[in-house]
Amino acid sequence: MIAIDGPAASGKSAVGVAVAGRLGFRFFDTGAMYRAVTWLALRRNVDVHDEAAVAALVEAATITVRETDPGSAEATAVLVDGDDATPHLRDPEVEANVSLVSRVPGVRRALVLIQRALAAEGGVVMAGRDIGTVVLPDADCKIYLDASREVRAERRRRQIVDAGGEADYNSLLADLERRDGIDSSRKTSPLTAAPGAVIINTDSLNIDEVVERIVELAT
Ligand code: DC
Numbered sequence: 520m521i522a523i524d525g526p527a528a529s530g531k532s533a534v535g536v537a538v539a540g541r542l543g544f545r546f547f548d549t550g551a552m553y554r555a556v557t558w559l560a561l562r563r564n565v566d567v568h569d570e571a572a573v574a575a576l577v578e579a580a581t582i583t584v585r586e587t588d589p590g591s592a593e594a595t596a597v598l599v600d601g602d603d604a605t606p607h608l609r610d611p612e613v614e615a616n617v618s619l620v621s622r623v624p625g626v627r628r629a630l631v632l633i634q635r636a637l638a639a640e641g642g643v644v645m646a647g648r649d650i651g652t653v654v655l656p657d658a659d660c661k662i663y664l665d666a667s668r669e670v671r672a673e674r675r676r677r678q679i680v681d682a683g684g685e686a687d688y689n690s691l692l693a694d695l696e697r698r699d700g701i702d703s704s705r706k707t708s709p710l711t712a713a714p715g716a717v718i719i720n721t722d723s724l725n726i727d728e729v730v731e732r733i734v735e736l737a738t
Pocket of ligand 1: 527528549550553618621646647648649698702
Protein backbone atom coordinates (compact mmCIF):
# COMPACT_ATOMS: atom_id res chain seq x y z
CA MET A 520 0.00 0.00 0.00
CA ILE A 521 1.37 3.38 -1.01
CA ALA A 522 -0.11 6.51 0.57
CA ILE A 523 0.36 9.86 -1.19
CA ASP A 524 -0.77 12.99 0.63
CA GLY A 525 -0.27 16.65 -0.10
CA PRO A 526 -2.01 19.98 -0.71
CA ALA A 527 -4.28 20.80 -3.66
CA ALA A 528 -2.53 20.74 -7.05
CA SER A 529 0.65 19.16 -5.73
CA GLY A 530 0.47 16.48 -8.47
CA LYS A 531 -0.81 13.59 -6.35
CA SER A 532 -3.08 12.13 -9.04
CA ALA A 533 -0.69 12.45 -11.99
CA VAL A 534 2.10 10.95 -9.94
CA GLY A 535 -0.11 8.32 -8.31
CA VAL A 536 -1.50 7.06 -11.64
CA ALA A 537 2.02 6.72 -13.05
CA VAL A 538 3.39 4.97 -9.95
CA ALA A 539 0.46 2.54 -9.97
CA GLY A 540 1.04 1.89 -13.69
CA ARG A 541 4.71 1.13 -13.09
CA LEU A 542 3.97 -1.29 -10.26
CA GLY A 543 0.80 -2.88 -11.68
CA PHE A 544 -1.19 -1.48 -8.74
CA ARG A 545 -4.64 0.11 -8.62
CA PHE A 546 -4.91 3.88 -8.07
CA PHE A 547 -7.62 5.75 -6.16
CA ASP A 548 -7.94 9.51 -5.79
CA THR A 549 -9.92 10.03 -2.57
CA GLY A 550 -10.47 13.72 -3.37
CA ALA A 551 -12.91 12.47 -6.05
CA MET A 552 -15.04 10.95 -3.28
CA TYR A 553 -15.23 14.21 -1.29
CA ARG A 554 -16.07 16.00 -4.52
CA ALA A 555 -18.84 13.49 -5.34
CA VAL A 556 -20.43 13.98 -1.92
CA THR A 557 -20.26 17.76 -2.43
CA TRP A 558 -21.98 17.36 -5.80
CA LEU A 559 -24.69 15.26 -4.16
CA ALA A 560 -25.26 17.84 -1.39
CA LEU A 561 -25.57 20.67 -3.93
CA ARG A 562 -27.86 18.60 -6.13
CA ARG A 563 -30.16 17.76 -3.23
CA ASN A 564 -30.13 21.37 -2.00
CA VAL A 565 -28.55 20.41 1.31
CA ASP A 566 -26.91 23.39 3.04
CA VAL A 567 -23.19 22.54 3.10
CA HIS A 568 -22.82 24.50 6.37
CA ASP A 569 -25.34 22.18 8.07
CA GLU A 570 -22.95 19.44 9.24
CA ALA A 571 -25.70 17.14 10.57
CA ALA A 572 -27.63 17.31 7.29
CA VAL A 573 -24.51 16.65 5.20
CA ALA A 574 -23.51 13.70 7.40
CA ALA A 575 -27.04 12.25 7.20
CA LEU A 576 -26.95 12.58 3.42
CA VAL A 577 -23.70 10.58 3.17
CA GLU A 578 -24.89 7.92 5.60
CA ALA A 579 -28.00 7.32 3.48
CA ALA A 580 -26.14 7.29 0.14
CA THR A 581 -24.62 4.32 -1.67
CA ILE A 582 -21.19 5.35 -2.89
CA THR A 583 -19.36 3.20 -5.45
CA VAL A 584 -15.81 3.88 -6.59
CA ARG A 585 -13.92 2.47 -9.56
CA GLU A 586 -10.87 3.19 -11.67
CA THR A 587 -11.43 4.84 -15.06
CA ASP A 588 -9.78 3.91 -18.34
CA PRO A 589 -6.18 5.11 -18.81
CA GLY A 590 -6.01 8.67 -20.16
CA SER A 591 -9.43 9.71 -18.81
CA ALA A 592 -9.74 13.20 -17.34
CA GLU A 593 -10.47 11.69 -13.91
CA ALA A 594 -8.53 8.69 -12.61
CA THR A 595 -11.28 7.74 -10.16
CA ALA A 596 -14.98 7.47 -11.02
CA VAL A 597 -17.59 7.84 -8.29
CA LEU A 598 -21.23 6.77 -8.48
CA VAL A 599 -23.68 8.06 -5.89
CA ASP A 600 -26.96 6.18 -5.59
CA GLY A 601 -26.31 4.90 -9.10
CA ASP A 602 -25.76 8.38 -10.62
CA ASP A 603 -22.33 9.09 -12.12
CA ALA A 604 -20.82 12.09 -10.33
CA THR A 605 -17.55 11.86 -12.30
CA PRO A 606 -18.32 14.49 -15.02
CA HIS A 607 -19.23 17.00 -12.27
CA LEU A 608 -16.24 16.63 -9.96
CA ARG A 609 -14.54 19.83 -11.24
CA ASP A 610 -17.69 21.97 -11.49
CA PRO A 611 -17.01 25.45 -10.05
CA GLU A 612 -19.71 24.99 -7.36
CA VAL A 613 -18.14 21.70 -6.30
CA GLU A 614 -14.70 23.33 -6.26
CA ALA A 615 -16.03 26.18 -4.11
CA ASN A 616 -17.71 23.95 -1.52
CA VAL A 617 -15.64 20.76 -1.25
CA SER A 618 -13.40 21.98 1.58
CA LEU A 619 -16.50 22.74 3.69
CA VAL A 620 -18.02 19.30 3.06
CA SER A 621 -14.77 17.47 3.67
CA ARG A 622 -14.32 18.92 7.15
CA VAL A 623 -17.55 17.27 8.40
CA PRO A 624 -16.54 14.36 10.70
CA GLY A 625 -19.51 12.16 9.64
CA VAL A 626 -18.52 12.52 5.99
CA ARG A 627 -14.94 11.56 6.76
CA ARG A 628 -15.97 8.54 8.82
CA ALA A 629 -18.13 7.16 6.01
CA LEU A 630 -15.58 7.74 3.25
CA VAL A 631 -12.63 6.39 5.26
CA LEU A 632 -14.48 3.07 5.66
CA ILE A 633 -14.94 2.80 1.89
CA GLN A 634 -11.30 3.77 1.28
CA ARG A 635 -10.00 1.13 3.69
CA ALA A 636 -12.16 -1.50 1.98
CA LEU A 637 -10.73 -0.50 -1.42
CA ALA A 638 -7.20 -0.87 -0.09
CA ALA A 639 -7.77 -4.06 1.88
CA GLU A 640 -6.48 -6.40 -0.84
CA GLY A 641 -3.23 -4.41 -1.16
CA GLY A 642 -1.56 -3.50 -4.45
CA VAL A 643 -2.91 0.01 -4.20
CA VAL A 644 -1.76 3.61 -4.48
CA MET A 645 -4.13 5.99 -2.72
CA ALA A 646 -3.94 9.79 -2.84
CA GLY A 647 -5.53 12.36 -0.55
CA ARG A 648 -4.91 14.47 2.54
CA ASP A 649 -5.11 11.91 5.37
CA ILE A 650 -4.12 8.61 3.75
CA GLY A 651 -0.86 8.15 5.66
CA THR A 652 -2.21 9.62 8.89
CA VAL A 653 -5.74 8.15 9.16
CA VAL A 654 -6.90 5.93 6.29
CA LEU A 655 -3.87 3.65 5.92
CA PRO A 656 -1.55 4.35 8.87
CA ASP A 657 0.13 0.97 8.21
CA ALA A 658 0.91 1.77 4.55
CA ASP A 659 4.27 0.36 3.47
CA CYS A 660 5.31 3.60 1.82
CA LYS A 661 4.10 7.09 2.78
CA ILE A 662 4.78 10.10 0.61
CA TYR A 663 3.99 13.75 1.27
CA LEU A 664 4.13 15.73 -1.98
CA ASP A 665 4.69 19.42 -1.54
CA ALA A 666 5.25 22.40 -3.80
CA SER A 667 5.10 26.16 -3.32
CA ARG A 668 1.70 27.74 -3.82
CA GLU A 669 3.02 29.74 -6.79
CA VAL A 670 4.25 26.61 -8.58
CA ARG A 671 0.97 24.78 -7.89
CA ALA A 672 -1.10 27.72 -9.19
CA GLU A 673 0.99 27.89 -12.36
CA ARG A 674 0.69 24.12 -12.94
CA ARG A 675 -3.07 24.30 -12.52
CA ARG A 676 -3.25 27.28 -14.90
CA ARG A 677 -1.29 25.39 -17.54
CA GLN A 678 -3.47 22.29 -17.11
CA ILE A 679 -6.65 24.34 -17.70
CA VAL A 680 -5.18 26.23 -20.68
CA ASP A 681 -3.84 23.00 -22.23
CA ALA A 682 -7.34 21.54 -21.93
CA GLY A 683 -8.66 24.51 -23.95
CA GLY A 684 -10.02 26.52 -21.02
CA GLU A 685 -9.31 29.98 -19.64
CA ALA A 686 -7.60 30.53 -16.32
CA ASP A 687 -6.47 33.48 -14.25
CA TYR A 688 -3.28 32.86 -12.27
CA ASN A 689 -4.15 35.26 -9.44
CA SER A 690 -7.58 33.79 -8.78
CA LEU A 691 -6.13 30.26 -8.89
CA LEU A 692 -3.50 31.35 -6.37
CA ALA A 693 -6.15 32.89 -4.09
CA ASP A 694 -8.30 29.75 -4.31
CA LEU A 695 -5.35 27.51 -3.39
CA GLU A 696 -4.62 29.74 -0.42
CA ARG A 697 -8.24 29.49 0.76
CA ARG A 698 -8.37 25.69 0.34
CA ASP A 699 -4.95 25.11 1.94
CA GLY A 700 -6.17 27.15 4.92
CA ILE A 701 -9.37 25.12 5.43
CA ASP A 702 -7.76 21.72 4.73
CA SER A 703 -4.85 22.34 7.11
CA SER A 704 -6.74 23.95 9.99
CA ARG A 705 -9.84 21.72 10.26
CA LYS A 706 -10.26 19.76 13.50
CA THR A 707 -10.75 16.31 11.95
CA SER A 708 -7.79 14.86 9.99
CA PRO A 709 -6.10 18.12 8.97
CA LEU A 710 -3.61 17.96 6.13
CA THR A 711 -0.21 17.11 7.56
CA ALA A 712 2.69 14.80 6.72
CA ALA A 713 2.31 11.41 8.42
CA PRO A 714 5.00 10.25 10.83
CA GLY A 715 7.56 8.44 8.72
CA ALA A 716 6.40 10.03 5.46
CA VAL A 717 9.04 10.96 2.89
CA ILE A 718 8.49 14.61 1.99
CA ILE A 719 9.16 15.36 -1.67
CA ASN A 720 9.21 19.00 -2.73
CA THR A 721 8.34 19.01 -6.43
CA ASP A 722 9.06 22.69 -7.19
CA SER A 723 11.98 21.77 -9.42
CA LEU A 724 11.07 18.17 -10.32
CA ASN A 725 8.97 16.95 -13.22
CA ILE A 726 6.41 14.13 -12.93
CA ASP A 727 8.82 11.45 -14.20
CA GLU A 728 11.43 12.41 -11.63
CA VAL A 729 8.91 12.24 -8.78
CA VAL A 730 7.56 8.91 -10.02
CA GLU A 731 11.07 7.48 -10.23
CA ARG A 732 11.80 8.57 -6.68
CA ILE A 733 8.61 6.95 -5.31
CA VAL A 734 9.10 3.70 -7.24
CA GLU A 735 12.63 3.50 -5.83
CA LEU A 736 11.36 4.10 -2.30
CA ALA A 737 8.56 1.53 -2.68
CA THR A 738 10.55 -1.33 -4.16
O1 DC B 1 -7.38 16.46 -4.02
P1 DC B 1 -8.62 17.29 -4.35
O2 DC B 1 -8.31 18.72 -4.65
O3 DC B 1 -9.48 16.69 -5.40
O4 DC B 1 -9.47 17.28 -2.99
C1 DC B 1 -10.70 17.92 -2.90
C2 DC B 1 -11.00 18.29 -1.46
O5 DC B 1 -11.24 17.10 -0.71
C3 DC B 1 -9.92 19.06 -0.74
O6 DC B 1 -10.38 20.36 -0.44
C4 DC B 1 -9.65 18.31 0.54
C5 DC B 1 -10.59 17.15 0.53
N1 DC B 1 -9.93 15.86 0.78
C6 DC B 1 -9.81 15.45 2.07
O7 DC B 1 -10.21 16.18 2.98
N2 DC B 1 -9.28 14.23 2.35
C7 DC B 1 -8.83 13.45 1.37
N3 DC B 1 -8.32 12.25 1.68
C8 DC B 1 -8.91 13.87 0.03
C9 DC B 1 -9.45 15.10 -0.25
